[in-house]
Amino acid sequence: MSSRVLADIVADVVRPEIRALSAYSVADAQGMIKLDAMENPFPLPEAIRAKVAAALKDVPVNRYPDGGARAVKAALRAALSLPDSAGLVLGNGSDELIQIITSAVARPGATMLAPDPSFVMYRMNALYAGMRFVGVRLTNDFALDVDAMRAAIERERPALVFIAYPNNPTGNLFATDAIEDVLRRAPGLVVVDEAYYAFADASFLPRIGEFPNLLVLRTVSKIGMAGLRLGYAVAAPAWTAELDKVRAPYNLNALTQAAAPLVLAEGEVLAAQAMTLKAERARLHAALAALPGVEAFRTQTNFVLARVPDATRWFDGLRDARILVKNLHGWHPLLENCLRITVGTPAENDALVAALKSFS
Numbered sequence: 158m159s160s161r162v163l164a165d166i167v168a169d170v171v172r173p174e175i176r177a178l179s180a181y182s183v184a185d186a187q188g189m190i191k192l193d194a195m196e197n198p199f200p201l202p203e204a205i206r207a208k209v210a211a212a213l214k215d216v217p218v219n220r221y222p223d224g225g226a227r228a229v230k231a232a233l234r235a236a237l238s239l240p241d242s243a244g245l246v247l248g249n250g251s252d253e254l255i256q257i258i259t260s261a262v263a264r265p266g267a268t269m270l271a272p273d274p275s276f277v278m279y280r281m282n283a284l285y286a287g288m289r290f291v292g293v294r295l296t297n298d299f300a301l302d303v304d305a306m307r308a309a310i311e312r313e314r315p316a317l318v319f320i321a322y323p324n325n326p327t328g329n330l331f332a333t334d335a336i337e338d339v340l341r342r343a344p345g346l347v348v349v350d351e352a353y354y355a356f357a358d359a360s361f362l363p364r365i366g367e368f369p370n371l372l373v374l375r376t377v378s379k380i381g382m383a384g385l386r387l388g389y390a391v392a393a394p395a396w397t398a399e400l401d402k403v404r405a406p407y408n409l410n411a412l413t414q415a416a417a418p419l420v421l422a423e424g425e426v427l428a429a430q431a432m433t434l435k436a437e438r439a440r441l442h443a444a445l446a447a448l449p450g451v452e453a454f455r456t457q458t459n460f461v462l463a464r465v466p467d468a469t470r471w472f473d474g475l476r477d478a479r480i481l482v483k484n485l486h487g488w489h490p491l492l493e494n495c496l497r498i499t500v501g502t503p504a505e506n507d508a509l510v511a512a513l514k515s516f517s
Contacts, residue, residue, distance in 0.1 A: 232418035244397030251388030328456030
């Protein structure tokens with residue numbers, strides 16, 4: 158079969174909106190200071206790693222994992238003090254849960270609503286599911302535009318609303334009363350995505366019982382377990398029962414199921430690392446704000462969004478210095494000349510600031 162014939166078959170079969178996309182690109186970070194993906198830069202202490210290693214050696218990888226991931230669910234309920242009355246669904250990272258949630262509600266003609274700019278995978282999953290996406294522009298200071306959200310909800314009657322709390326890539330927490338207003342007005346499911354909950358001063362998780370259309374989405378990726386790929390969704394059981402029908406039966410692998418409960422039991426260690434990162438966040442924010450021509454935005458995440466004089470030149474300069482950050486210039490008008498910088502170790506943050514000073 159010639160390559161031309163093959164290309165014609167692909168063009169005939171694959172949806173045009175998919176063919177128009179580019180695959181998600183992950184930068185090669187070998188030999189680099191990696192400040193582009195909001196990971197926790199601190200490894201687990203040796204004693205915990207030893208416990209995990211001992212548990213993993215006994216995992217029967219020739220067998221399918223527990224389809225219900227019961228040990229992980231029990232560990233999460235204990236770590237979060239979740240009552241048995243709260244529904245819980247696990248995913249291969251929160252990315253899979255976004256896909257599951259979207260697929261479950263994407264009936265013909267349904268609309269997804271989200272602030273804009275926000276996490277790009279909301280929009281992408283709407284496209285994958287054939288769902289209409291409506292973005293509601295944030296204000297110039299990255300706040301949720303309450304009047305615009307109200308108008309969009311009334312006009313679109315969305316089946317699904319995603320709100321990142323704190324927001325990625327801007328880093329800020331939206332006003333609590335603004336989110337409450339969305340929850341009261343939205344006719345469908347409202348997902349409050351708390352990927353950065355460990356670094357924020359607020360959460361909607363204790364309010365699951367207060368709003369029947371609320372689902373809180375989280376991941377353990379930002380608190381030191383990105384490699385385990387574990388996300389979880391908490392909502393009323395009426396929601397989670399439907400989402401479980403969409404979830405693949407063995408979506409959480411056996412190695413993750415063995416390791417996650419052991420790490421989740423080390424809550425004091427994880428909390429201490431988060432506190433260290435919050436302190437480093439304040440130091441990095443101050444150092445960035447002190448650079449000529451740089452505006453560092455307030456954040457309650459483990460990254461800092463900064464507007465610089467020339468984002469592309471600074472990004473390239475950092476890459477030449479073997480430091481990876483995220484260049485957001487061109488993503489959205491509100492993100493003009495913005496770099497998103499993950500909070501690293503003290504030494505990594507010092508190296509970043511030194512590099513920026515050399516060409517600022």
